[in-house]
Amino acid sequence: ETGVTQSPTHLIKTRGQQVTLRCSSQSGHNTVSWYQQALGQGPQFIFQYYREEENGRGNFPPRFSGLQFPNYSSELNVNALELDDSALYLCASSLGQGTGELFFGEGSRLTVL
Amino acid sequence: AQSVTQLDSHVSVSEGTPVLLRCNYSSSYSPSLFWYVQHPNKGLQLLLKYTSAATLVKGINGFEAEFKKSETSFHLTKPSAHMSDAAEYFCVVSDRSAGNNRKLIWGLGTSLAVNP
Numbered sequence: 659e660t661g662v663t664q665s666p667t668h669l670i671k672t673r674g675q676q677v678t679l680r681c682s683s684q685s686g687h688n689t690v691s692w693y694q695q696a697l698g699q700g701p702q703f704i705f706q707y708y709r710e711e712e713n714g715r716g717n718f719p720p721r722f723s724g725l726q727f728p729n730y731s732s733e734l735n736v737n738a739l740e741l742d743d744s745a746l747y748l749c750a751s752s753l754g755q756g757t758g759e760l761f762f763g764e765g766s767r768l769t770v771l
Numbered sequence: 772a773q774s775v776t777q778l779d780s781h782v783s784v785s786e787g788t789p790v791l792l793r794c795n796y797s798s799s800y801s802p803s804l805f806w807y808v809q810h811p812n813k814g815l816q817l818l819l820k821y822t823s824a825a826t827l828v829k830g831i832n833g834f835e836a837e838f839k840k841s842e843t844s845f846h847l848t849k850p851s852a853h854m855s856d857a858a859e860y861f862c863v864v865s866d867r868s869a870g871n872n873r874k875l876i877w878g879l880g881t882s883l884a885v886n887p
Binding site for chain 1: 803804805807813814815816817820861863864865874875877878879880
């Protein structure tokens with residue numbers, strides 16, 4: 659049990675729709691990272707937020723955006739959903755930017771039809 | 772450029788026999804290295820980490836890994852596999868890029884099957 663909670667756990671959307679995924683970080687952690695994990699693949703880094711600012715981004719288009727709030731919780735927003743966006747979206751919190759010691763939530767499973 | 776290679780995509784062992792999951796890395800600086808485990812339909816959990824202290828690192832659930840700089844390896848081992856060890860394992864290297872912003876490089880994963 660890491661103390662990182664994500665919601666919703668599962669959701670189904672159709673192409674072109676928008677989705678918001680939420681993450682509550684572990685108490686005391688000021689950094690949140692988001693990963694996309696397609697079926698049978700490893701996690702792909704989307705971006706990281708440190709003290710409410712985006713602090714590093716992977717190879718994802720601008721329709722993937724995020725927010726971090728003063729309590730360090732975070733949202734991942736994806737606009738204009740595509741079929742290939744179907745994946746497990748993982749949130750990880752950590753104390754400080756750039757550490758490899760991440761505490762992951764159980765993920766949000768997104769299916770795009 | 773930094774990279775991490777997990778040498779086996781699938782490993783199958785019998786319950787009670789040793790486990791060896793291999794990971795090689797390349798890094799321009801002193802790396803930190805991690806192993807994560809992911810059980811089916813679950814998030815990832817940190818198994819163990821190496822951050823330039825002792826080269827033999829002990830983790831949870833009886834796993835350990837040895838950092839070998841000369842071989843640029845960080846293999847994960849366990850003396851005796853348990854059925855509950857069946858999962859996907861990821862080797863991760865954290866390397867210093869610009870300033871103090873360390874970038875995480877993930878391996879592609881090794882799927883461990885444990886046979887009764």
